[in-house]
Amino acid sequence: MKLLVTGGAGYIGSVVALQLLKAGHEVAVLDNLSKGHEEAVPEGAELVRADLLDAERLAETLAGGYDGVLHFAALSLVGESVEQPERYYRANVVGTLNLLDAMRDAGVPRLVFSSTAAVYGEPDEVPIPETAPTRPTNPYGGAKLAADQLISFHTKAHRLKTTSLRYFNVAGASGALGEDHEPETHLIPLVLSAALGERENIKIFGTDYPTPDGTPVRDYIHVEDLGRAHLLALEAADEAETGEHRVYNLGNGSGFSVREVIEAACEVTGRSIQAVEAPRRTGDPAMLVASSRKIREELGWKPEKPSLEAMISDAWDWMQKYPRGYDE
Secondary structure (H helix, E strand, C coil), X not given: CEEEEECCCCHHHHHHHHHHHHCCCEEEEEECCCCCCHHHCCCXXXXXXXCCCCHHHHHHHHCCCCCEEEECCCCCCHHHHHHCHHHHHHHHHHHHHHHHHHHHHHCXXXXXXXXXXXXXXXXXXXXXXXXCCCCCCCHHHHHHHHHHHXXXXXHHHHCCEEEEEECCEEECCECXXXXXXXXXXXXXXXXXXXXXXXXXXXXXXXXXXXXXXXXXXXXXXXXXXXXXXXXXXXXXXXXXXXXXXXXXXXXXXXXXXXXXXXXXXXXXXXXXCCEEEECCCXXXXXXXXXXXXXXXXXXXXXXXXXXXXXXXXXXXXXXXXXXXXXXX
C-alpha cells in the first residue's frame, strides 16, 4: 500500500514509518519538523515538509493517491496544553479536521489515529477498558478526545475505515531511532539522563499514594510493540465494515511505579541514580494503566518486549550511542 505517516519525523511516527517500509509498503512522511527531526525519517521514505494547518498543501499531498494514513502529528505536552489550550485544540483538532477533509476529497479509505489514554482522565477502574467514561482533566486529553469524536462522526458520514489507539507512556528505542524531545518530560529518558550525569537527581513527586511502594504507578509500552499495533490496525481495516471506527487501548496490564523505574534503570545502567522525594503534584492519580484485552482478542496483538528492563535497556543503548540525540 501507499501510505502517509503524519508526524513521521517524531519518536513514534518514525519507528512506525520504518516498520511499514520493512513490511513492503510505500511510505511518505508528512511533518513540519517543529518537534520532529529530519534525521529520524527512515531511508526510503519520502519527506513532505508541511503543516496540518495548511489545508491547501495537505489537499495537494493527499491528491497524490494514498491507500491509508497513519496520523501521529500532534502537540502532546500536558503542562503546555494547560497554559495554551487554544493552541492545542487548533493543532490537534483543526489539524485532524483538515486531514479528514483532504482524505475525503482524495478518496483515501483508511486511517489509524494515534490517540491517548489521557482521554479517560482519572479512571474509576484499573486497568482501564475502552468502555470507561471519557472525562479528560487537561486540554491535551480534551483535544485528543475531540479529534477521536470527529473521526468517529466523519467515518460514519463518509464511509471510511478508521481505528484509534489509546495508550499512556511509550519507551525504548528501535535501532537508530530513539526518543529526543525538547523539552523532555518523560520519566525514563529523564532517569537515564541522570545516569549519564546530565542531571543531578530525579524527583519523585509523592511517596504516600495507595500503591505497593507509595509512588505513582504508570503504564509503559515499548515503541516497537506500539508500532506493531498500528500495523495490525491498518491490516485489520480490510476486514472492518465500511463506516466503522474501532477504538483499542494498549497497555502492559499492570504498570510500574516510579521507584521501580528508577531501580530498573540503576540495574540496567550499572550506575547510581539519586532520587529526591518531593510533594505530590496536583491532579496526579495514583495509578494509570490501560487494558489491552480487546486488541489482544480481536487483532491478536501482544507485546514482545513487555518488561521494564527491555524498554530501559533499548533506550539506554540509544542514548549512549547518541548522547546529543539527532544533533550528533
